[in-house]
Amino acid sequence: MKRINDKNLLDFYIGEYKLDSFFQKDMRPYMSLMSFERGECICNTGDVLEYFYFNVAGKLKVYTLMENGKSLLLRFNKPLSILGDVEFMSGYRIKCNVDSLNESHLIGIKVDDIHKHAGNDPVFLNFVIRNLGYKLYTISNSTSINLLYSLEKRFASYIISISSEESNSKDINEIKTTSMTEMATLLGTSYRHLNRVIRELADKGIVTKKNGSISVVDYAALKELAGGLLYE
Amino acid sequence: MKRINDKNLLDFYIGEYKLDSFFQKDMRPYMSLMSFERGECICNTGDVLEYFYFNVAGKLKVYTLMENGKSLLLRFNKPLSILGDVEFMSGYRIKCNVDSLNESHLIGIKVDDIHKHAGNDPVFLNFVIRNLGYKLYTISNSTSINLLYSLEKRFASYIISISSEESNSKDINEIKTTSMTEMATLLGTSYRHLNRVIRELADKGIVTKKNGSISVVDYAALKELAGGLLYE
DNA sequence: ACAAAATTGGGACATATGTCCTATTCCTGT
DNA sequence: ACAGGAATAGGACATATGTCCCAATTTTGT
DSSP, X not given: OEEOOOHHHHHHHXXXXXGGGGOSSOOGGGEEEEEEOTTOEEEOTTOOOOEEEEEEESOEEEEEEOTTSOEEEEEEEOSSEEESTTTTTTOOOOOSEEEESSSEEEEEEEHHHHHHHHTTOHHHHHHHHHHHHHHHHHHHHHHHHHHHSOHHHHHHHHHHHHSOSSOTXXXXXXXXXXXXXXXXXXXXXXXXXXXXXXXXXXXXXXXXXXXXXXXXXXXXXXXXXXXXXXXX | OEEOOOHHHXXXXXXXXXXXXXXXXXXXXXXXXXXXXXXXXXXXXXXXXXXXXXXXXXXXXXXXXXXXSOEEEXXXXXXXXXXXXXXXXTOOOOOSEEEESSSEEEEEEEHHHHHHHHTTOHHHHHHHHHHHHHHHHHHHHHHXXXXXXXXXXXXXXXXXXXXXXXXXXXXXXXXXXXXXXXXXXXXXXXXXXXXXXHHHHHHTTSEEEETTEEEESOHHHHHHHHTTOOOO
């Protein structure tokens, strides 16, 4: 994490996402702009929540880690999304891991400051509730999908989600970053099976594997496979 | 649904669950006590939210219904829990189905009244946020579990969840109500497979099936199977 | 009461996924 | 450069689950 002391950039993001409309008070004094690099971890299961975050640039990966070491992808976060909404009221420990997929910018507000200056602000609380409602809705949806669809579909969806919309034919290098093993855990399957499925997709000419990095050959076919299922 | 015009009972529930502590204003005038019978549906996917509910007695079953007709159990609700928290701020349509498993009592407040009298009440909003946070946490958890565990475990957990804690050895007649087919859908599996798994448990002497109703023979073994996984 | 419809039980087989294992390749510290 | 450990690729087999199908039983409408 690097702190960005750029008042203009902070103001730009606040304007871009109308952050001030979520508070009655001016919260600028309590906001810090931070940058996380690709692959960097933003928070971990078990941590005490220190900052309430607005994700204003970059894509984040949210996943759980279970006792037995297994983990599962919960969602991807794109701007504007918030981190800490689940925990900041209850005081519970953080319940998932969040990693930055590319360089991302977050605006952090210390939990104490949120409590002191926005804890009784109905505008802010309403915003948080709408957000939580949205998350609950999407996760309910993906729960069903996860259980009801095959790994092939989930993989297709995963790839589409992590590849930026623009760079359709570009190599998906993010996958190289996360190892195949890690990717298997994220998708809630075994390394062996993920390997098998990717191999099958390669045989069908939909993707290719070359020294560990995966390239999408037939983006349309992949999208077709994923169907409606999207992790975002 | 039957309306219960029993001021004393309403007051009892309010006291029992300290409902007035969730509001700054006295909300009694806007509360209606209602009763739903076993198997009765409380709300459906696609409905417009009319009431914000507190579940004060009885157990509710919350599940999704997907486009292709498949559905999946999301959670069971016991008192004190709330319904409508996901939708009341966003104005979105209801996102799941809720059925009453036994006779249940709910205190309903019209959404308009909630907005008018509690929409800016930080005490109430804080309460809702804590609740949403809790739900998001538990569903994240069960998402992982659903994906990572076998139907046998999920079935065990399901049975334990719907059988009241007291009546360990009693027939679980709720299962007779919901047909095997419905139960299979709830658990996100096929009828055939559910049947197979129940048969296996019957062979092991853990449950018995007699004209469609399931009885638990070895409650401890079932609990052992379910492990930590509980749908509540 | 009886025929039609729904529910249940289960065989046979296909597919999805997991476990175990073994080479091979790639990276990394020294 | 080299040894050792991680990451990759995939064979062989077991298990979980799905699909299709049909017979037996129960429920239901008339």
